[in-house]
Amino acid sequence: MRRNEPSDRPDDSEYAEYGVTYSRLKPEGLDTAHGVILYLEDITVSFDGFKAINKLNLDISVGELRCIIGPNGAGKTTMMDVITGKTRPTSGTAFFGQSIDLTKLTEYEIAHAGIGRKFQRPTVFEQHTVFENLELAMKMDKRVKTTLFARLNSEQIGKIEEILRLIRLNGQEHRIAGLLSHGQKQWLEIGMLLMQEPQLILLDEPVAGMSDAETARTAELLNELRGKHSIMVVEHDMGFVEEIAQGDKVTVLHEGSVLAEGSMQQVQADERVIEVYLGR
Numbered sequence: 001m002r003r004n005e006p007s008d009r010p011d012d013s014e015y016a017e018y019g020v021t022y023s024r025l026k027p028e029g030l031d032t033a034h035g036v037i038l039y040l041e042d043i044t045v046s047f048d049g050f051k052a053i054n055k056l057n058l059d060i061s062v063g064e065l066r067c068i069i070g071p072n073g074a075g076k077t078t079m080m081d082v083i084t085g086k087t088r089p090t091s092g093t094a095f096f097g098q099s100i101d102l103t104k105l106t107e108y109e110i111a112h113a114g115i116g117r118k119f120q121r122p123t124v125f126e127q128h129t130v131f132e133n134l135e136l137a138m139k140m141d142k143r144v145k146t147t148l149f150a151r152l153n154s155e156q157i158g159k160i161e162e163i164l165r166l167i168r169l170n171g172q173e174h175r176i177a178g179l180l181s182h183g184q185k186q187w188l189e190i191g192m193l194l195m196q197e198p199q200l201i202l203l204d205e206p207v208a209g210m211s212d213a214e215t216a217r218t219a220e221l222l223n224e225l226r227g228k229h230s231i232m233v234v235e236h237d238m239g240f241v242e243e244i245a246q247g248d249k250v251t252v253l254h255e256g257s258v259l260a261e262g263s264m265q266q267v268q269a270d271e272r273v274i275e276v277y278l279g280r
């Protein structure tokens with residue numbers, strides 16, 4: 001198991017009976033007037049002197065879909081840990097929009113501020129239906145003035161139906177989530193994140209373990225989200241990255257720093273990237 005699986009999501013006793021806790025996102029005070037949603041400057045993370053991240057500089061624009069690639073141990077997960085407050089940088093600057101200093105906030109506050117993270121392993125409410133999972137995700141968002149057992153209004157039902165179509169689970173809404181395929185669970189969890197309308201979505205290896213057909217459908221899904229959400233995707237599946245990178249930038253991390261950044265074609269042609277990651 002990866003060391004950062006979501007066991008440490010903020011506790012929310014109201015939902016404890018469901019066995020899983022889930023972040024509540026509340027985008028307040030986010031200032032993206034200059035078009036930048038995430039800004040990392042000179043970030044270093046040292047573990048007993050070993051620099052997992054070494055003077056990393058990276059920024060993401062509002063509405064961008066940024067793919068992050070790089071060899072094992074390059075620092076991709078550690079970077080996501082810094083963004084979500086799981087790991088404190090040893091030095092450097094990390095801002096969400098222009099005014100939210102991520103290095104000063106707890107994981108809970110960062111989730112609340114509007115950064116949603118999906119870990120590699122799906123964590124849906126296995127005993128509940130697909131529809132109920134989306135409903136619970138919405139009700140955990142405290143911007144929605146409702147209680148757990150309140151009836152949904154037509155607007156809320158409409159929103160769930162819209163997400164069901166987007167995540168390709170319309171027609172499956174009454175299935176128990178535990179019976180879904182691995183890929184469907186991943187889509188459901190993406191849908192649960194979307195219910196909470198995060199301003200920045202971080203996806204850690206979303207297609208790991210998926211069939212080819214599921215991977216292709218996930219690429220379609222992310223392409224539909226393009227421009228509507230700001231998304232960072234860490235992924236090793238290069239075919240998938242090619243499908244979703246389109247005109248957006250791809251960042252290659254190596255030894256804790258940015259080795260290359262540019263279009264997929266540019267990074268694929270970069271000799272240094274071929275050397276350390278893509279191979280000849």
Ligand SMILES: Nc1ncnc2c1ncn2[C@@H]1O[C@H](COP(=O)(O)OP(=O)(O)OP(=O)(O)O)[C@@H](O)[C@H]1O
Pocket residue numbers: 047050051052070071072073074075076077078079
């Ligand atoms: N808590 C920690 N203590 C010590 N070393 C760590 C810790 N977390 C990460 N590292 C080291 O930091 C480096 C970067 O790890 P990280 O998991 O961020 O890489 P990654 O790019 O996500 O790799 P992968 O593609 O395998 O997921 C690795 O050498 C890893 O062993």
